[in-house]
Amino acid sequence: MATTAWSQDKHLSSVNLAMSAQQRKDLQAFRNRLPIFSVKGHLLTEIQKVKTAIIIGETGSGKTTQIPQYLYERGLISKQIAVTQPRRVAAISLAQRVATELGVNVGGKVGYCVRFEDVTSPETKIKFMTDGMMLRETLLDPLLKRYSVIILDEAHERTVQTDILFGVVKAAQRKRTEQGHHPLKVFYTAQTQSDYMFASIVTLFQLHKENPDRGDVLIFLTGQDEIDAAVKMIRSVARDLDHSLPRITVYPLYAALPSHQQLKVFEPAPQGVRKVVVSTNIAETSVTISGIKYVIDSGRVKAKVYNPNSGLDLLRVVQASKDQCIQRMGRAGREEPGTCYRLFTEREFERFRDNTMPEIQRSNLASVVLQLLGLGITRVFDFDFIDPPSEELLSSALIELQQLGAVEGIPDADLTPLGKQMLAYPLVPRLAKVLLLASTHGCLEEILTIVSMLSVDSVMVNPTNKKDEAQAARDKFMSSEGDHITLLNIFRAHKAAKSSKQFCQCNFLNGRNLSTATSVRKQLRDICTRQGLEVTSCGRTTTSVRKCLAAGFFMSAAQLQKEGEYLTLASNEPVSIHPSSALARSKPAVVIYTELVKTTKCYMRDVSVVDPSWLTEAATDYFRRKRLGHVNT
Ligand code: CDP
Ligand code: MG
Numbered sequence: 001m002a003t004t005a006w007s008q009d010k011h012l013s014s015v016n017l018a019m020s021a022q023q024r025k026d027l028q029a030f031r032n033r034l035p036i037f038s039v040k041g042h043l044l045t046e047i048q049k050v051k052t053a054i055i056i057g058e059t060g061s062g063k064t065t066q067i068p069q070y071l072y073e074r075g076l077i078s079k080q081i082a083v084t085q086p087r088r089v090a091a092i093s094l095a096q097r098v099a100t101e102l103g104v105n106v107g108g109k110v111g112y113c114v115r116f117e118d119v120t121s122p123e124t125k126i127k128f129m130t131d132g133m134m135l136r137e138t139l140l141d142p143l144l145k146r147y148s149v150i151i152l153d154e155a156h157e158r159t160v161q162t163d164i165l166f167g168v169v170k171a172a173q174r175k176r177t178e179q180g181h182h183p184l185k186v187f188y189t190a191q192t193q194s195d196y197m198f199a200s201i202v203t204l205f206q207l208h209k210e211n212p213d214r215g216d217v218l219i220f221l222t223g224q225d226e227i228d229a230a231v232k233m234i235r236s237v238a239r240d241l242d243h244s245l246p247r248i249t250v251y252p253l254y255a256a257l258p259s260h261q262q263l264k265v266f267e268p269a270p271q272g273v274r275k276v277v278v279s280t281n282i283a284e285t286s287v288t289i290s291g292i293k294y295v296i297d298s299g300r301v302k303a304k305v306y307n308p309n310s311g312l313d314l315l316r317v318v319q320a321s322k323d324q325c326i327q328r329m330g331r332a333g334r335e336e337p338g339t340c341y342r343l344f345t346e347r348e349f350e351r352f353r354d355n356t357m358p359e360i361q362r363s364n365l366a367s368v369v370l371q372l373l374g375l376g377i378t379r380v381f382d383f384d385f386i387d388p389p390s391e392e393l394l395s396s397a398l399i400e401l402q403q404l405g406a407v408e409g410i411p412d413a414d415l416t417p418l419g420k421q422m423l424a425y426p427l428v429p430r431l432a433k434v435l436l437l438a439s440t441h442g443c444l445e446e447i448l449t450i451v452s453m454l455s456v457d458s459v460m461v462n463p464t465n466k467k468d469e470a471q472a473a474r475d476k477f478m479s480s481e482g483d484h485i486t487l488l489n490i491f492r493a494h495k496a497a498k499s500s501k502q503f504c505q506c507n508f509l510n511g512r513n514l515s516t517a518t519s520v521r522k523q524l525r526d527i528c529t530r531q532g533l534e535v536t537s538c539g540r541t542t543t544s545v546r547k548c549l550a551a552g553f554f555m556s557a558a559q560l561q562k563e564g565e566y567l568t569l570a571s572n573e574p575v576s577i578h579p580s581s582a583l584a585r586s587k588p589a590v591v592i593y594t595e596l597v598k599t600t601k602c603y604m605r606d607v608s609v610v611d612p613s614w615l616t617e618a619a620t621d622y623f624r625r626k627r628l629g630h631v632n633t
Helices: 002-018 021-033 035-049 063-075 090-103 130-142 160-179 195-209 222-241 259-266 322-331 348-351 366-374 393-402 417-422 429-440 442-457 464-473 485-495 503-507 511-530 543-552 612-616 622-624
Strands: 080-085 110-114 117-119 126-130 147-152 186-187 216-220 247-254 273-279 293-295 300-307 312-319 338-342 557-560 566-568 574-578 588-597 602-609
Touching: 021 035, 021 090, 063 080, 063 126, 063 147, 080 090, 080 130, 080 160, 090 110, 090 126, 090 574, 117 273, 126 130, 130 160, 147 160, 160 322, 186 300, 195 216, 195 222, 195 293, 216 566, 222 247, 222 273, 222 464, 247 259, 247 312, 293 322, 322 338, 366 393, 366 417, 366 429, 393 429, 393 588, 417 429, 429 442, 429 511, 429 543, 442 485, 442 511, 442 543, 485 503, 485 511, 503 511, 543 588, 543 602, 566 574, 574 588, 574 622, 588 612
Parallel strands: 080 126, 080 147, 110 126, 186 338, 216 273, 216 293, 247 273, 293 338, 312 588, 574 602
Antiparallel strands: 110 117, 300 312, 557 566, 557 588, 588 602
């Protein structure tokens, strides 16, 4: 058998060598015509972001032969790529095919391994093998250390061997992450911690006293406010430390931080000083800081959670998944043995979710359902989602669309003409409705600006030590009508200042996000004109702008109570205006908001004053059904 295979290979290699320049060109052209070629860049980007990817495509589209070559060509592979096949003949013929495409001999860069036949060499980078051979290898090397990437092909066949391989490879993946490059010690708390932020600081100083040697510390907390507070507290405790202990320098790290401040975390601390970085989950995978020896993991993360009962899409602190905790742990000991302190008990950890919940199972699905209906899939409850969202989420999405006037006839829903129009805009249905209304109210220019500003990360920069100064600098943009008009003012002023860098600096604005908003606006405006909407401006009188916002966000309205706090009209839940809002002090009777954040309280962010009659006019039925007709003026 082996001899036959070799003679075949020799034959093949002579074919390779004999291949003319024209044949090579044709082969390259053939590769570039395969369907997978058109998604090559995107595919490689996505693959690099995750530890495991599932790739689905038509037979013959080039998955098996092209993906290993793409990875290899990009230099993404330090060791070998294994591609498993349920059938022996497939493993052999694929190796031959790929070798031909690369213009090399089988057994060189490309090889295969099937029972009784190992046609590979130390040079081999791409190795096709049967499931059985892979299983055998895992017995000898459970961590599968010789591979950088393992592709389990034809996984949909669900043969017993492939199914077992799934488990084995997954275990190897987990163990490899756990091991890191150096031995890692993991400590759990003996008891549940009620205040993880406080616990993280106590842990930090404890480890600092016990291990005053070098080795930097990375603390995982959840969001900007919490991190700023922790950094402040650490600085103040560090000032009073025993002088015999090394000094501490501490940096915050989160997405909204200005980039020059983000870069600080990468600078090594001076000799004899311990660096401490307090970060959100961005240091989990996106950012790697060298020199970290200790990780303190709060076991929490800020995530978007949608509550179908109240209709609130909330950013709030939730438990991290096991996968996330393992990632965090792996951030320690990249260069020397490390330690991870978990601020939860081992029992608690066992009950954490295995992986992060797919966003589809925890977000407002109004956009998804609108798209499905647009595709003619009217029975959304029967749709075969990979990770099916709960029925509750689906029906609340349908109801929201009905309330917006986008669908009728639930549960076998149909799009209304308004719903069909909304499909053309890459926006959540509420914003799409606001946009459509604005064209009839003569304020589309303004709404386009506001919608674009809401679509990008915050344009305001709030350096921890200059919060008041920043707020004061932006005071001139603040509108008594609320934050949406404030955003409009900022955008207009930025444009009038010709997008100058200096303007952004003096006013504590993020130029990058503002220019993204400008480009989003241009794209949206193009769509509007293509759809035949009239793009006109209302000038300085912006009442109609707020009227349109009210008509899209009547489900996110709140009313002031006697005690000075607000209740949502939709579900009577207590909410407050965020201290950074333009309306934080004036506290108008009725407001709508476009974002809600939960920290210690539920805060409305991006708030506008509205006239209650606008709400009832926009959604008469909704307020009658909710018996909220009593909204007082
Ligand atoms: O994995 P998938 O079914 O997506 O496709 P593939 O096996 O990578 O094959 C891509 C194309 O390469 C096929 O459409 C065939 O035309 C060609 N091919 C071949 O000529 N000889 C082989 N042994 C394998 C593939
Ligand atoms: Mg295939």
